[in-house]
Amino acid sequence: xxxxxxxxxxxxxxxxxxxxxxxxxxxxxxxxxxxxxxxxxxxxxxxxxxxxxxxxxxxxxxxxxxxxxxxxxxxxxxxxxxxxxxxxxxxxxxxxxxxxxxxxxxxxxxxxxxxxxxxxxxxxxxxxxxxxxxxxxxxxxxxxxxxxxxxxxxxxxxxxxxxxxxxxxxxxxxxxxxxxxxxxxxxxxxxxxxxxxxxxxxxxxxxxxxxxxxxxxxxxxxxxxxxxxxxxxxxxxxxxxxxxxxxxxxxxx
Amino acid sequence: xxxxxxxxxxxxxxxxxxxxxxxxxxxxxxxxxxxxxxxxxxxxxxxxxxxxxxxxxxxxxxxxxxxxxxxxxxxxxxxxxxxxxxxxxxxxxxxxxxxxxxxxxxxxxxxxxxxxxxxxxxxxxxxxxxxxxxxxxxxxxxxxxxxxxxxxxxxxxxxxxxxxxxxxxxxxxxxxxxxxxxxxxxxxxxxxxxxxxxxxxxxxxxxxxxxxxxxxxxxxxxxxxxxxxxxxxxxxxxxxxxxxxxxxxxxxxxxxxxxxxxxxxxxxxxxxxxxxxxxxxxxxxxxxxxxxxxxxxxxxxxxxxxxxxxxxxxxxxxxxxxxxxxxxxxxxx
Numbered sequence: 001x002x003x004x005x006x007x008x009x010x011x012x013x014x015x016x017x018x019x020x021x022x023x024x025x026x027x028x029x030x031x032x033x034x035x036x037x038x039x040x041x042x043x044x045x046x047x048x049x050x051x052x053x054x055x056x057x058x059x060x061x062x063x064x065x066x067x068x069x070x071x072x073x074x075x076x077x078x079x080x081x082x083x084x085x086x087x088x089x090x091x092x093x094x095x096x097x098x099x100x101x102x103x104x105x106x107x108x109x110x111x112x113x114x115x116x117x118x119x120x121x122x123x124x125x126x127x128x129x130x131x132x133x134x135x136x137x138x139x140x141x142x143x144x145x146x147x148x149x150x151x152x153x154x155x156x157x158x159x160x161x162x163x164x165x166x167x168x169x170x171x172x173x174x175x176x177x178x179x180x181x182x183x184x185x186x187x188x189x190x191x192x193x194x195x196x197x198x199x200x201x202x203x204x205x206x207x208x209x210x211x212x213x214x215x216x217x218x219x220x221x222x223x224x225x226x227x228x229x230x231x232x233x234x235x236x237x238x239x240x241x242x243x244x245x246x247x248x249x250x251x252x253x
Numbered sequence: 254x255x256x257x258x259x260x261x262x263x264x265x266x267x268x269x270x271x272x273x274x275x276x277x278x279x280x281x282x283x284x285x286x287x288x289x290x291x292x293x294x295x296x297x298x299x300x301x302x303x304x305x306x307x308x309x310x311x312x313x314x315x316x317x318x319x320x321x322x323x324x325x326x327x328x329x330x331x332x333x334x335x336x337x338x339x340x341x342x343x344x345x346x347x348x349x350x351x352x353x354x355x356x357x358x359x360x361x362x363x364x365x366x367x368x369x370x371x372x373x374x375x376x377x378x379x380x381x382x383x384x385x386x387x388x389x390x391x392x393x394x395x396x397x398x399x400x401x402x403x404x405x406x407x408x409x410x411x412x413x414x415x416x417x418x419x420x421x422x423x424x425x426x427x428x429x430x431x432x433x434x435x436x437x438x439x440x441x442x443x444x445x446x447x448x449x450x451x452x453x454x455x456x457x458x459x460x461x462x463x464x465x466x467x468x469x470x471x472x473x474x475x476x477x478x479x480x481x482x483x484x485x486x487x488x489x490x491x492x493x494x495x496x497x498x499x500x501x502x503x504x505x506x507x508x509x510x511x512x513x514x515x516x517x518x519x520x521x522x523x524x525x526x527x528x529x530x531x532x533x534x535x536x537x538x539x540x541x542x543x544x545x546x547x548x549x550x551x552x553x554x555x556x557x558x559x560x561x562x563x564x565x566x567x568x569x570x571x572x573x574x575x576x577x578x579x580x581x582x583x584x585x586x
Contacts (some may be wrong), residue, residue, distance in 0.1 A: 004452060013541070014402070014541070015538065015540075017407070018404045018407050018408065020408050025305050027408055029401075036586040039522075040406075041278065063528060076415070082584065087376070098385045099376065099384075100379070100380070100383075100385040103380065111257075111522065122522070123281075123522065125404070125405060125521065125541075126403060127403055128389065128390075128398075128401075128402065128403055128404070128405070128521065129386075129388045130372050130376075130388055131376035131379070131386055131388060132373075132376075134344065134372075134373060134375075134376035134377045134380070135346075135356060135376045135377065135386075136378040136380075137374070137377055138348065138377040138378070138379070138380025138381050139380050142452070143345050143450070143452035143453035144344065144345070144373075144377065144427070145432070145479065146344075146369075146372070146373040147369060147373070149515070153294055159456075161367075161515070163369070163515055164369040164370075164458070164462040164516070165307065165469075165516060165524070166458070166461065166516060167369070167458065167459050167460040167461045167514065167516050168458070168459045168516075169341070169455075169457070169458045170453065170456040170457050170458075170514075171341070171343070171453055171455055171456055171457075172454045172456055173452055173453040173454070174452055174453075175450075182515075182522075183505065184508075184509070184515055185554055190558075197411045218415065219384070219385035219414070219415055219416055220385060220387075220412045220413060220414055220415060221415065222410060222411075222412050222413065223398065223412060223413055224410070224411045224412040225407070225408050225409070225410050225411075226409045226411075227408065228402070228406060228407065228408070228409050228547075231547065231552075231566050234280045234552070234566075234568040234569055235568070236559075236562070236564070236570040236571070236572060237568060237569050237570065237571055237572070239571075240571070240578060240582050240585060241585070242582045242584070243553065243569055243571055244582070244586065246569055247530070247551075247553075247569075250551060252473065252529060252530040252551060253586060
């Protein structure tokens, strides 16, 4: 039976309206509500469902980040992951942490933990990169099913339905493999209170990137982070005729 | 094995330092019949970087596409790789081809459109080159400094890329399309090799068929949200769209409720559009939806809730019941 490694990221909650720092170095994160990246909840859910179908033996949740990343791992454990690995990275290194670093860590851990499957979200809603799964696949030379909306597992052969621009696509791949989840793959469960209590007893192994021999040199320099240009205020129109008038005036119709 | 592979790749990177001029490889996106419009936007970004622009056309049928691309303005060379291995355009097969091409030509930049194709392929290529890719850029300041959005378009990040080879996906709506005329590039074969992947197999595509313009390049988009109440009611929007020669889009709520297929989703995790006119019908305007449409030139919102956040970005708002307003609008146009 397969062992699954799931990558989870702690991000600013999806419902929060973010604020750009006045000094243009980034966005304000202190005192802002954080939670698990929504796509990663879907990744954990998929792994747990595979375990419930007895296709998976063990689920390992991994997060790279500061101390608080442990809360995200606990959430994954409460949803049904068996154990956690926290790769601690904070301060300046965390500021320039890129999918290239995270994917190297996950690739290394996948080998060390003898995982047959790595599942991550298709993108983190903070950096919006959409790179990690693809890069893990590249480093490990494993096939990668990106933007999955359906995964069927027949004895180590995966049939995957992917969300592509014009519709859907079906591919078949052999394990070991990497998957990235799209929104429609499943509906993640809520962790119940008893499961949250049980999760406190599950082990979380703490590591540093050095333990894994991954080079953390910054690949980018962030020159600035700014507010997008604000749209000028619009008007509420009284009726359809006025709307059509405005659209004609602007040459749209 | 893991570290050994890193070491060899680092050696190949060093050649990048010797390059005096920028040279860009654009990976063409096509369907074996025609080149897709996003490729022309990526070419425009490549021209902005400066230097030579080479286009790679890989697929199981390339002749027609290569011929079209060779006429694109500003393209100096077209590399053609026709091989059954590229059926379905799988990244596992295309990546070794791109790496072989890169080893031969030593490009400074490798670009593709930020579509499902480009997003699935480029990061795998970047991993093989051991460089950090840059996703979905909206601006180019210099050959190593790029602009992109983060946090669902609510912040704009300018970053300097330190890697010698820049692997970049380009947001189509942020760069004008290069015309497919005025050029006369030479077509040459790309490096040949055994590219067929034994790890993965393309089975089939199920594409939604529509006579309406394509969502990401349409001049006018009419989108529906949860307020449409059912898939049946989307007919109201199709009629309006047909009157305007518009594409039809949707919010995540409408897709999740099963009103329309997922490829119509506009937003942070769906498609990014920037048409001349965007008409949002029964869409509240969540952060994630706005991320996909707020660069539209003119935004019209039709919603019965005057407090809906969509009105904060709309140029023209109509507080009305969509089931009355949309048929009336269609009628009067």
